[in-house]
Amino acid sequence: MTRVNRLRKVVIVGGGTAGWMTAAALGRFLTRDGQTEVTLVESEAIGTVGVGESTIPQINIFNRMLGLDENDFVRKTKATFKLAIEFVDWKAIGHSYHHPFGPYGVDMEAVSFHAYWLKLHGMGLEPDLGAYSLNAVAAQQGRFMRPNGQANSPLGAIAYAFQFDAGLYARYLRDYAEARGIVRQEGKIATVQQDGLTGFVTSVTLESGAVVEGDLFIDCSGFRGLLIEQTLQTGYEDWSNWLLNDRAVAVPCTLGGSNAPVTRATARPAGWQWRIPLQHRLGNGYAYSSAHISEDEATAYLLAHLDGEPLAPPNQIRFTAGRRKKSWNRNVVAIGLSAGFMEPLESQSIHLIQVGIARLLAMFPDRNFHQPDIDRYNRVMAFEYEKIRDFIILHFKATQRNDTPYWDYLREMPIPDYLADKIALFQSHGRIFRENEELFNDTSWFAVMVGQGLLPGGYDPMVEVMGDEELVRRMADIKAVIARSAEVMPDHFDFIRANCDAM
Ligand code: FAD
Secondary structure (H helix, E strand, C coil): CCCCCCCCEEEEECCCHHHHHHHHHHHHHCCCCCCCEEEEEECCCCCCCCCCCECCCCHHHHHHHHCCCHHHHHHHCCCEEECEEEEECCCCCCCEEEEECCCCCCCECCECHHHHHHHHHHHHHCCCHHHHCHHHHHHHHCECCCCCCCCCCHHHHCCCEEECCHHHHHHHHHHHHHCCCCEEEECCEEEEEECCCCCCEEEEEECCCCEEECCEEEECCHHHCHHHHHHCCCCEEECCCCCCCCEEEEEEECCCCCCCCEEEEEEECCEEEEEEECCCCEEEEEEECCCCCCHHHHHHHHHHCCCCCECCCCEEEECCCEEECCCEECCEEECHHHCEECCCCCCCHHHHHHHHHHHHHHCCCCCCCCHHHHHHHHHHHHHHHHHHHHHHHHHHHCCCCCCCHHHHHHHHCCCCHHHHHHHHHHHHHCCCCCCCCCCCCHHHHHHHHHHCCCCCCCCCHHHHHCCHHHHHHHHHHHHHHHHHHHHHCCEHHHHHHHHHCCC
16 A cells, blocks of 8 residues: 655635635644645735625534534624525516425325325415425514424424625634634735646745745635636636526625515526625625626616615626536646636525535545546536536526516526426426435425426326325324424524524
């Protein structure tokens, strides 16, 4: 067995959410014996993208991995809790639904709850799907509490995520990482040096003349992809034929309207608008297609559709949906926006950072950089991105809107085969299969398919094992339990005040 040729120096380029999440994870696991130095280079003059505030429940895995105190985290990042995403005007103007974290009802007799619901729907009873989800009901009523651990109660397993201030989150993780030996180097990288033979990056030189050498470079430099693209020219797979939006305008505003634990995504004439409640303000933005609306029009539209007063000038952001052809090229691993980007309709980007970090730790290199590990990392990351992409495309494709050319295009566009198969399977007997470890599970697909009005022609024959009368009775019982459980939950902001010593 050859001896491990351990990395001596790791350099993280960029101090946005991706950079500091990576630094925190390396601080937790890599630097404790002092044998590997980790330096993070960031430029205050360049700054960060300044958005990215809404997450999915998997963030709890990351926080637990770091050993964070949740109340401290909520306090310092001005975070709120999140039980669902509310989709308004996506199927049709005036219609809305929730994509809840956590399940609908319960499976019965080894048959999925979804199948029973579809039968009930087929019986013409028009059941409101959201009424069977504690998360959806609580989100609608503006309530929140952490799971109470009670077995056999929906209150025992409430799935939740957070909405937080991206700048405060980076600052919070920076404190964590610096306390664990990560060295922060302020300054703008002017040039990048490579080995003449292998093309490996050997160092970066700052405008100040300081040189930072490394064995492994983690490119968290944002959309510009300073190392992965500008230096290594890895290439980008462009998905803008399916994901039309290529710009966003973001603006924070004062609190106003609902404080429910939910991120709202409202479909607009040429894109969609997000609304993210934090403790101290709302995060808002309009992701739009520049082929269908101008920057000025989109900005004016957003400013006219805020629930509070703007707190900063609008932040204009440009992007191309897609992913880097390889996330890991030579000794450079791209994590965050440098690795790819899809509009944050399902709040998935921070999760992709987390996955990038977890996979990197699982395949952490030594100085020999074993190519099969790198290839596997790239395959796994490509799978993650593509499956999420298809789930996001579903929201645009499965619409009945025909009020603008933007929606006409999306309704009629050809879609990737994987998504087409998934829709076809659902439309026959309402079946959904989660493949391998794709992020979004059956509940997520069911929520969005039903929410967008895609209903199947039939249902799972296994459901027939239960008679109609029993089915109606048991479904009514489930709904009643959900309603009673929601009543126990306090108001979302009251919960934060009472439990997190915040606000
Ligand atoms: P950035 O924040 O752009 O950081 C790049 C860093 O690199 C900065 O520190 C910069 O100074 C540094 N840098 C760059 N060049 C140099 C140089 N030459 N020298 C030195 N330093 C340099 N994600 C979610 O999960 N949920 C959301 O709700 C969500 N909403 C979003 C909305 C929009 C409109 C957009 C565009 C993204 C959204 N995201 C969301 C994605 C999320 O914002 C990003 O995944 C996250 O912020 C990570 O960004 P980053 O760290 O990769 O890049």
